Amino acid sequence: MSRQEIEEKVREFLIEDLEIDEDKIKDDAKLKDDMGIDSLDFVDIVVIVEKKFGFKIKPEEMQNVITLKDFCDYIEKKLG
Template identity: 75%
Template sequence: MNRTEIENKVRDFLIEDLEVDEEKIYPDARLKEDVGIDSLDFVDIVVIVEKNFGFKIKPEEMAGVATLNDFYSYIESKVG
């Protein structure tokens, strides 16, 4: 799976499952401040990522993930 496919899947589940406005989804968007991801959303993201990408998110690995670009890179490192 390439970077574009990852970005598209993430965008789709943010819009469809978490009801994030599409204009809030851009590479440098901060997950909490700009996209509006809270702790309840994070639980949903863990389930969605496992379903869509086939791996479990470990909370300690997400410590340095602040932006959508970081999140894309994290997923890419796991599925690439």
């Protein structure tokens, strides 16, 4: 899967499933501070990522994931 496809899928579920305003979805946007993603949203994200990308997120691997770019980098690395 290409980086562009990853970014499109992530963008799609952020808008459709988590109802995040499209204007807030930028590479350098912080997931918690800028996009308002809270711990309950992260539970949904774990389920969505497993369904759309086919792997489970390990919480300890998400410690350094701050921005949307970090999140897409993480997915790209896992799909490696």
